[in-house]
Amino acid sequence: xxxxxxxxxxxxxxxxxxxxxxxxxxxxxxxxxxxxxxxxxxxxxxxxxxxxxxxxxxxxxxxxxxxxxxxxxxxxxxxxxxxxxxxxxxxxxxxxxxxxxxxxxxxxxxxxxxxxxxxxxxxxxxxxxxxxxxxxxxxxxxxxxxxxxxxxxxxxxxxxxxxxxxxxxxxxxxxxxxxxxxxxxxxxxxxxxxxxxxxxxxxxxxxxxxxxxxxxxxxxxxxxxxxxxxxxxxxxxxxxxxxxxxxxxxxxxxxxxxxxxxxxxxxxxxxxxxxxxxxxxxxxxxxxxxxxxxxxxxxxxxxxxxxxxxxxxxxxxxxxxxxxxxxxxxxxxxxxxxxxxxxxxxxxxxxxxxxxxxxxxxxxxxxxxxxxxxxxxxxxxxxxxxxx
Numbered sequence: 001x002x003x004x005x006x007x008x009x010x011x012x013x014x015x016x017x018x019x020x021x022x023x024x025x026x027x028x029x030x031x032x033x034x035x036x037x038x039x040x041x042x043x044x045x046x047x048x049x050x051x052x053x054x055x056x057x058x059x060x061x062x063x064x065x066x067x068x069x070x071x072x073x074x075x076x077x078x079x080x081x082x083x084x085x086x087x088x089x090x091x092x093x094x095x096x097x098x099x100x101x102x103x104x105x106x107x108x109x110x111x112x113x114x115x116x117x118x119x120x121x122x123x124x125x126x127x128x129x130x131x132x133x134x135x136x137x138x139x140x141x142x143x144x145x146x147x148x149x150x151x152x153x154x155x156x157x158x159x160x161x162x163x164x165x166x167x168x169x170x171x172x173x174x175x176x177x178x179x180x181x182x183x184x185x186x187x188x189x190x191x192x193x194x195x196x197x198x199x200x201x202x203x204x205x206x207x208x209x210x211x212x213x214x215x216x217x218x219x220x221x222x223x224x225x226x227x228x229x230x231x232x233x234x235x236x237x238x239x240x241x242x243x244x245x246x247x248x249x250x251x252x253x254x255x256x257x258x259x260x261x262x263x264x265x266x267x268x269x270x271x272x273x274x275x276x277x278x279x280x281x282x283x284x285x286x287x288x289x290x291x292x293x294x295x296x297x298x299x300x301x302x303x304x305x306x307x308x309x310x311x312x313x314x315x316x317x318x319x320x321x322x323x324x325x326x327x328x329x330x331x332x333x334x335x336x337x338x339x340x341x342x343x344x345x346x347x348x349x350x351x352x353x354x355x356x357x358x359x360x361x362x363x364x365x366x367x368x369x370x371x372x373x374x375x376x377x378x379x380x381x382x383x384x385x386x387x388x
Contacts, residue, residue, distance in 0.1 A: 079107040090210045093174035095166055097157050097204040098189065102173045111205060116196050117186035123240040124148035125184040127340055128167075131214070131375040133177040134383040135168065137340075140298045142167070144238060149185045151237040156185070157202045167206055171386045174208035180341075182207050184240065215341070217368045219348040219360045222272070222337070223252055224326075225260035229270055232293040245273040259337060261350070264293050269324040275339030276300040279324060279332040280363045284317045286310075289324050299371065300338040302382070306370040310363065334361035344368040 069077065094109040095102045103109060117123030126145040129136040142164055149156060158166070171181055183206035190199035227248045234241065252260040252273075261277060262270040271277055271294040278288045278300065286307055288300060310316040329335060333356045335347035346364040347355055374382060 075107065078110070079105075082106045091207060092176050092179070092210055093170050093208045095170040095204070095206040097201075102170055104173060109207060111186075111203070112189035114192055115186050115189040115203060116199055117184060117203075117240055119192060120187070120194065120196075121239070121241040122152065122154070122196060123184050123186040124152050124154065124238055125182060125240055126238055127183075128181045129340055129375065130171060130176055130179045130181060130208070130386070133386050133388065134375075135171060135181065135386060136375045136378075137298050137302065137382050138164065138167065138181075138384050140301075140382070141340075144296070144298065145183065145185065148238045151233075152185075152239055154185050154187055155202045157204050163204065166204065168384065168386060170206045171208055172388050174210075175388055176208050176210050177386075178212075178214070179208055179210040182209070214372065215343045215345075217344070217346070217360065217365060219346040220258035220337070221256065221349040222259050222261050222335075222347050222351075223255050223257045224351055225251060225262050225273075227251060227260070227262075229262040229264060229293075235271075235294050236291070236296065238295060242274075248273040258345070262294075263326065264289075266323075267326070269326060269329050270294050272337055272339075275337045275342060275345075277324075277329075278303070278336050278338055278367075279329050280316070280334035280361060281328070282331070282333055284315070284333075285320055286316050286318070286363065287320045287322060287324055287328075290321055297339060299340045299343065302374065303338055303344065303367050303371065306374065307367065309370070310366060315366070316363065330355065332356065334363050336361075336364040336367070338367070343371045 067073070091106045091109055093102055093104050096111065098112065111118065113119070115123075124145065126141045126148070128138045128141045142160065146156070146160060146163075156163070167181060167183055183204070186203040186205070187196035188199035188201050188203040190196070225248045227244050229235065230241075230244055248260040248262065252258060259272040259275065261272055264270045269277060269289050271289065276288065276294070276297040276299075278286060280286055288304065304319060304321070307316065307319050311319060330350055330353050335350065335355045337345040337347060344364055344367045346360040348358050348360070349355060377383075
């Protein structure tokens with residue numbers, strides 16, 4: 001945005017270069033002032049880096065000098081930022097095709113600002129869990145990853161085998177045995193235009209985060225989302241345009257719930273912000289909403305396969321993927337959220353209506369145990385050992 005013409009230029013005593021002084025009109029704009037977003041450590045940077053920005057901005061209270069940092073100065077500030085950041089996630093390794101390698105320094109885990117995934121949302125992503133030194137369902141997630149890239153018209157920087165090898169090597173470099181592998185394909189850096197025509201190469205990024213303990217089997221509450229659901233074209237593609245998902249999650253948290261459930265354009269149950277939904281009817285049938293309008297979750301697909309055990313044991317009468325009405329869902333014996341980050345989480349209450357007997361159900365618990373066992377001792381089709 002261009003600066004207002006009312007910006008005044010005055011010389012600083014002892015410095016022939018100009019000072020920019022904010023006009024009263026510009027200071028009156030509501031919201032955070034420009035100065036408020038300039039970190040207090042800027043003055044310390046001047047001493048460390050020996051460079052000033054030659055501009056001074058006043059907000060009526062005081063002034064701060066913005067430093068011009070060298071590459072080394074930027075690296076140092078990124079390191080300080082990471083050291084002072086409070087987060088329950090620990091970043092252990094990152095791969096970037098931009099630099100052509102892996103780093104284990106969190107301060108170096110950055111991407112270019114002109115990457116079209118950043119400023120245009122032109123990117124796709126996926127995840128794979130790391131359990132006991134194995135990657136769980138990596139092939140299944142990579143297949144979906146590449147389908148999403150095709151739908152988003154993102155060229156592949158490498159073939160499938162190379163991408164898979166890079167992902168495995170990134171986990172190996174992290175030494176992580178319990179955590180998550182997240183990876184992105186972007187149209188790539190190049191410019192700030194809308195079209196990716198100016199991006200010379202697509203980009204692949206991957207990062208390994210460590211978790212302290214596996215998900216726990218514990219019931220929760222959900223609400224119905226008032227945020228519009230994404231159209232099927234984008235809902236079935238795992239892309240980085242997650243603002244509706246974020247707002248849906250925030251809406252749930254504002255109402256004391258874990259997640260908000262989306263309904264499709266016909267009013268049928270769709271999905272959660274980053275998980276699928278399943279129900280056990282009073283007739284003991286396990287039902288899941290159709291995937292034509294929502295993301296086809298790898299975890300729920302695995303649950304559907306493993307659920308056949310309960311049918312054979314007579315604990316379920318059948319399994320069905322079909323339209324589910326809200327009334328049918330709220331009056332089910334069991335409701336559960338299913339996704340790679342939570343595995344299987346029972347829902348005890350939906351919009352203040354108790355589900356079943358208000359306790360964690362036996363089918364949800366069986367599914368949770370099935371997935372945990374599968375992650376720890378499942379077949380080679382779902383578990384890939386990491387060569388640390």
